[in-house]
Amino acid sequence: TQLLEQSPQFLSIQEGENLTVYCNSSSVFSSLQWYRQEPGEGPVLLVTVVTGGEVKKLKRLTFQFGDARKDSSLHITAAQPGDTGLYLCAGFNFGNEKLTFGTGTRLTIIP
Amino acid sequence: KAGVTQTPRYLIKTRGQQVTLSCSPISGHRSVSWYQQTPGQGLQFLFEYFSETQRNKGNFPGRFSGRQFSNSRSEMNVSTLELGDSALYLCASSLLSPKVNEQFFGPGTRLTVL
Numbered sequence: 001t002q003l004l005e006q007s008p009q010f011l012s013i014q015e016g017e018n019l020t021v022y023c024n025s026s027s028v029f030s031s032l033q034w035y036r037q038e039p040g041e042g043p044v045l046l047v048t049v050v051t052g053g054e055v056k057k058l059k060r061l062t063f064q065f066g067d068a069r070k071d072s073s074l075h076i077t078a079a080q081p082g083d084t085g086l087y088l089c090a091g092f093n094f095g096n097e098k099l100t101f102g103t104g105t106r107l108t109i110i111p
Numbered sequence: 112k113a114g115v116t117q118t119p120r121y122l123i124k125t126r127g128q129q130v131t132l133s134c135s136p137i138s139g140h141r142s143v144s145w146y147q148q149t150p151g152q153g154l155q156f157l158f159e160y161f162s163e164t165q166r167n168k169g170n171f172p173g174r175f176s177g178r179q180f181s182n183s184r185s186e187m188n189v190s191t192l193e194l195g196d197s198a199l200y201l202c203a204s205s206l207l208s209p210k211v212n213e214q215f216f217g218p219g220t221r222l223t224v225l
Binding site: 030031033035040041042043044045048050088090092097098099100101102103104 | 115144146153154155156166167201203211212213214215216217218219
């Protein structure tokens with residue numbers, strides 16, 4: 001069974017601070033996705049990374065896929081209250097065509 | 112392009128009853144997956160359908176079942192409801208591109224079992 005552990009589980013920081021969320025596994029994934037979910041809504045896809053070592057930027061959000069394609073990180077610069085939400089990583093294994101979701105990081109940005 | 116829609120949005124049932132949830136995928140998406148989300152267990156995969164066939168299945172009891180119609184719309188059914196079935200049930204559609212399986216989620220159906 002493939003497991004994706006996210007850390008921290010909860011994070012509460014002041015507006016303007018920087019933060020990093022981690023997504024770790026012992027398994028190799030073909031690709032990895034990050035989603036954000038706000039209360040009362042379904043998760044929304046933020047980014048997909050495919051190549052080991054790949055870095056993608058989405059405004060103040062920077063996503064990195066580990067060289068061995070077993071882990072990923074999400075870094076947010078100058079966090080805003082609108083960044084508040086549940087962040088989920090999800091790893092896709094092309095071999096068995098299974099998508100595994102991480103345990104989630106609940107982020108709260110305090111104005 | 113319209114997003115994934117789910118009906119109903121909220122549902123209250125009692126133990127022992129059964130429930131059917133409906134999902135309409137994004138136009139052109141032929142893969143539909145269902146997930147259960149709870150505070151304690153997080154987001155757990157139920158099953159995936161593609162072209163009316165179940166492709167993958169998670170570790171849920173047989174009380175949970177689903178189907179997909181020729182227009183890609185999908186339904187999931189839970190029979191003999193238990194208190195622990197209270198959860199947000201999410202449907203997601205996908206294009207099933209090689210190497211990735213990007214999910215586009217609906218808003219979910221909040222099921223409360225009393």
